Amino acid sequence: MTTREEVARLVDHTLLKPEANAADVQALADEAGRLGTFAICISPNLLTGVRLPDGVSLATVCGFPSGKHTSATKAAEAAESVAAGADEVDMVIDIGALKAGEVDAVQADIRAVREAIPGALLKVIIESAALTDDEIVTACRAAEAAGADFVKTSTGFHPAGGASVEAVRLMRATVGDRLGVKASGGIRDYDTAVAMIEAGASRLGLSGTAAVLDGAPA
Known part of the structure; x- marks a missing residue:
């Protein structure tokens, strides 16, 4: 049976609201320590x-939330973030390139x-709720081919919605x-x-x- 502590150790405790400030982020980090989460994002x-x-790692986002940035911009943003800790x-x-069938471009973007x-x-957000099952599979394969460590369902900002058990199961498969x-x-x-973990x-x-x-x- 999955315990509260086990679930907590899988969590990226996240604050990506535009109005967030340094004090909010520090409060988030302090709470992450109390809750025993893996990271803050x-x-x-x-x-x-x-x-x-x-014991708490530091995660951030890149090309967020639309993904409609040049590869050079994403690469520079990511490098600057890693340099900052x-x-x-x-x-x-x-996502538009993926849906247009431009898989090589998507893969090159991730590789950059x-x-x-x-x-x-590196985690790659594919915005699964906006994709068909075939597109989810294609996106995951592109991420793997480009050297990603994780695939991730969603930004949490797309109107199509967030994670689903079905998408997670397909991504894992x-x-x-x-x-x-x-x-x-x-x-x-x-x-x-827990359902997401089981999927x-x-x-x-x-x-x-x-x-x-x-x-x-x-």
């Missing part, structure tokens, strides 16, 4: 100065970021045990979090982490 311009509790980078693909941050963990799978977007209760998620992106974990059985 914050915007690139708030990386510098945050004091991390022991980020251990992990969650980049957004060009991969090559810019050789020492950091596609990447096997070779890559991680991060479920993110719309996970607001403990049962949903194959090895990391969860949560903004309401405390409320989710408080739903764990006694």
